[in-house]
Amino acid sequence: MEMNLMQKQSLKLAMTQELRQAITMLQYNAQELTDFLFEQSLENPLIEVETPYSDYSSTKVSKQTTTHDHGMELYTRKTESLQEELISQLNELKLDHDEYRIIKYLIYNIDKNGFLMETDEELIHELGIPYSQLQICIEILQKFEPAGVGARSVKECLSIQLNGLDRDTSIAKQIINEYFDMFVNKNWKEIAKKLKMSLGELQKEIDLILTLQPRPGLNYYQDQVNYVAPDLSVEKIGEEFVVLINDKIMPRLKVLNEYSSILNGQHEKEVSAYLKDKNTQVNWLMKSLEERKSTMLSVMNCILHKQLAFFDKGPAFLKTLTLKEIAEELSLHESTISRTCKNKYVQTPFGLFEMKQFFHQGVSADGEELASTSVQVFIKQLVDEENKEKPLSDQKLVELLSQKHGVEISRRTVAKYRDILRIPGSSKRKRFS
Structure with missing residues (x-):
């Protein structure tokens, strides 16, 4: 192997500290x-x-x-935490020392959703109390505001809130307790069939349930509210x-x-x-x-x-x-x-x-390039104005976008933009009179 000494000239940009700064x-x-x-x-x-x-x-x-x-x-801006709000309510009650101690312990075991994190078995072991005493204290806690706090699940949380309403909520509670999965998936016809009621009657119960807060603690889980100038x-x-x-x-x-x-x-x-x-x-x-x-x-x-x-x-x-x-x-x-x-x-x-x-990035609209966010605005407007008893399918949205705005996109793209906007499919947007 022959060794050679070579000279090479090159240009390099040396970034100074001031330029980096x-x-x-x-x-x-x-x-x-x-x-x-x-x-x-x-x-x-x-x-x-x-x-x-x-x-x-x-x-x-x-x-x-x-x-x-x-x-x-x-x-x-600092806001009051969920725990601080619950402790404030606890201090207003006249309880014996043991009940106060147990409920305070439960409060500090509530997560950001407002749910109790530990099982009955874990709490009984940690507190050294009988099951009956624990249940009494949990029942007291579940009467606190926000309604539904102290539940173990979304189902229990919604049931607690329904119990607190000054009206007959028996059918709504039945939907939550027996047909919860169907409710989540919006299988309205199947629920109506199970309950032997019309879709119009079921719609009233659904509307009632949708007024409830499935995670009551989230409103308090914002210890700092950010503002932008x-x-x-x-x-x-x-x-x-x-x-x-x-x-x-x-x-x-x-x-x-x-x-x-x-x-x-x-x-x-x-x-x-x-x-x-x-x-x-x-x-x-x-x-x-x-x-x-x-x-x-x-x-x-x-x-x-x-x-x-x-x-x-x-x-x-x-x-x-x-x-x-x-x-x-x-x-x-x-x-x-x-x-x-x-x-x-x-x-x-x-x-x-x-x-x-x-x-x-853009899409074609009457020969011009239009931003995808503008198309999303059009989709939201069409959905907001639709007949909720006959919601627009993705294919119908494709046709209306072309007719009204000159936007040519595929059904698949409409579905993607709808997901970005968190707009459910037509079957899940359907309402019954």
């Missing part, structure tokens, strides 16, 4: 950007971060309700739509004045060099913030231009659009467009939308 900042939403800048301020004595939030400590926002003049609550907004001013950035939620950087004399004066070389390096870092961060703002505005203006029909007429007029189209229009890389749209929200005349929602 600028790319990272681009994909942050307002809250993530604020956290990032506060982290930078801990390492750089020159940085002062100004935020619209009144209570900011360290690098995390205090999790409490914060309302601003743009009319939106930005972060999170838009990074951008699109408003119609006169005859034109304009893109505005929401500066009210954006952090700002300042250089602390007390260090300016050291930067400009005659001090120790090491101190001066250190502060000049940190000053360069601040300037770079400020430049990156401006570039981030400029890129967001450019991308959103391009989206506005491509989706003008949506902003003028609504979601049904959303057209097909890809990241590649915007990237080519702005002479940017697709990944830059993707980072710009990540976790960013836009306030539009038709509500709040995530930026990525404006990008969709």
Whole structure:
């Protein structure tokens, strides 16, 4: 084997730390950007971060309700847990020590659905009590609000709620207890046959059951309620739509004045060099913030231009659009467009939308490309307006989409969009008069 020494010339892109930082900042939403800048301020004595939030400590926002003049609550709000609500009701009852202790133990064994997690055998062993005493305490717990709490299953939960209603619920309870699987699968004709009643009479019982809450604990299983503030907004001013950035939620950087004399004066070389390096870092961060703002505005203006029909007429007029189209229009890389749209929200005349929602693959509609979400809007409208006694089949939806909207798609695609919208099939949407 002969060994040779060869020289090869090639071009490589060396990504500096500053460039990586600028790319990272681009994909942050307002809250993530604020956290990032506060982290930078801990390492750089020159940085002062100004935020619209009144209570900011360290690098995390205090999790409490914060309302601003743009009319939106930005972060999170603590709500009372299911256990706290049940303990509050327990404290209002006059019970002996043992009953109080047992029911409190049961409360802390309730899951997020509001169901008791452990079996009678497990509870008897853990509490060291007889079966009869356990059942008395469970019965007391099952009288608490929300109705149905303390059940072991959806069937028992619904039965408890039916027992609490001030009306005859015997047939509804029979449906739940004896024909539950048929009820879940909406086999209405089979249930009506078993109960020897008309479909119209059965419909009244079904409507009653559907008013119940099969998982009563879920309303309490939201210990933090999240709110989103838009990074951008699109408003119609006169005859034109304009893109505005929401500066009210954006952090700002300042250089602390007390260090300016050291930067400009005659001090120790090491101190001066250190502060000049940190000053360069601040300037770079400020430049990156401006570039981030400029890129967001450019991308959103391009989206506005491509989706003008949506902003003028609504979601049904959303057209097909890809990241590649915007990237080519702005002479940017697709990944830059993707980072710009990540976790960013836009306030539009038709509500709040995530930026990525404006990008969709399309279907043919009267010779034009229409976004799949627009087709889903059409399907939902047709289903909402249908005769519930004679619901539209998927094939009929295909025909109506073609006739009314010029949309040509297959029955299989209609079924897929219907599943996305969580609309059941025609047989399960059928109602009886």
